[in-house]
Amino acid sequence: MSDTTVISAKNLSLTFETNDGPVHALKDVNLEINKGDFVSFIGPSGCGKTTFLRVMADLEQPTAGEITVNGVSPAEARKARAYGYVFQHAGLYPWRTIGGNIRLPLEIMGVSKAEQERSVKEVLDLVHLEGFEKKFPWQLSGGMQQRASIARALAFHADILLMDEPFGALDEIVRDHLNEQVLDLWARTNKTIGFVTHSIPEAVYLSTKIVVMSPRPGRITDVIESTLPKERPLDIRDSPEFIEIAHRVRDGLRAGHGDDV
């Protein structure tokens, strides 16, 4: 483990006991995420990608193995507010304005009013929602709501951003646009990002590291270090390099899936 390691998992396993017997959501998972990495987790449903992210966030407890976030346990990291978490649905409170929603975690953390105002302005600017502070969630489109929820996760300046299929419910065009914005955001803030997706182009386009996972039991079948440059215009997706990486991801997914498909 080098001193730039942010998240480190060793032989991590998580077994859910169900009425139909044990379900191995994660089995012997090993992974290191370094500071400033953009790591995508990709795989079919049931491969444990969301579970893995939730373990990092202390929302699930592993049954075996070790995991550290910023060198401490996920629970300690959560209490130190080390990460912002973006869920699949924006989950904005309808009774609060966009500004009020972004202020919510800051209020909970006891940040001063002046500091709250400053942070809200700053993150609204980061997700390009300047001028929407006083609007209510229902006045915004789905894509804008999701951007507001990303802004909320950024508001308290955690170094790690965990995103669980944040654009899964949005259409292709909005998704492309938001992918560009996330890359821009990552470049400007230099955060470490964990990103769960089931879209191969999205994973390849965004990531510096792509973690391919497979189900039954949930495990990592391949870790691909992207060779794409940090600067990525949308049309990089037509380059041979991009297609090559996407191909390797697809191979990894197929290998892990065995004869199930």
Next chain:
Amino acid sequence: MGALWYRIGPVITVVIAIFVLWYAGSVALNSAWAYDKAKRAGVELTTSELIADTLSQEKPKLPAPHQVGREIWKTTGEMVAKGRAFSKRSLIYHSWITLSSTLLGFVMGTALGIALAVGIVYNRTMDMSVMPWVIASQTIPILAIAPMIIVVLNAIGISGLLPKAVISMYLSFFPVVVGMVKGLRSPGKMQLDQMKTWNASGGQEFWKLRLPSSMPFLFTSLKVAMAASLVGAIVGELPTGAVAGLGARLLAGSYYGQTIQIWSALITAAALAACLVGIIGMIQKAVLKRMGMA
């Protein structure tokens, strides 16, 4: 005109239907007495004489709407005109008595209901044990327990408004408990996980998420609770010896066979309930609209 009729047309149709059925019922139910009188007087009744008689008896089995209306006017508007709005013969006075214990009982019941719901949601022991008692409490006929409450409270020196309000509370806390337990549990797993990622305390989770989320459930419960509270107040007035209140009017009316008085008290109680529930409905609309939940 078309748009207006679209809104009030169905209401007017139903009201007319009720009046038609009511008048028909009055004629049918009161005709026996009319025939009886005619027979004793040795006269034959024409149809129009029969109808006129059934609609103007002094102690009809079912008073006609206009008789009830006249009685209500006599005991409200006319009393006001004479400057005796709060005399003991005024329905306004009796309504006020009932209204005051209804409102006090409603406030107490709502507070008790919310407190129990918070306990049930946050305390495992209460979650496992309180609900069966709450449900059992509502299976006891209120008519049976109301006199006990009056007697017990009287024995410890509490009388007047409070015992009646306690009976109202007994009926009105129930819908609030049921609604608020559901409301406080309405935030989804994702919203609760989100609170956890911010390391929010239990209190913060309650004030910032659970309580606001429960508002639609609370208002629905409050409407039921208000109606139940009024019933409680009326029932509470029966065992106190028919001193004052709409319940007392009902009881006094039945002692002396004053059906018109009974019906006017009934109609007043119904109108009172409709107004109270309507006011809650208006507050509900305004609040939920402001909260973006309607």
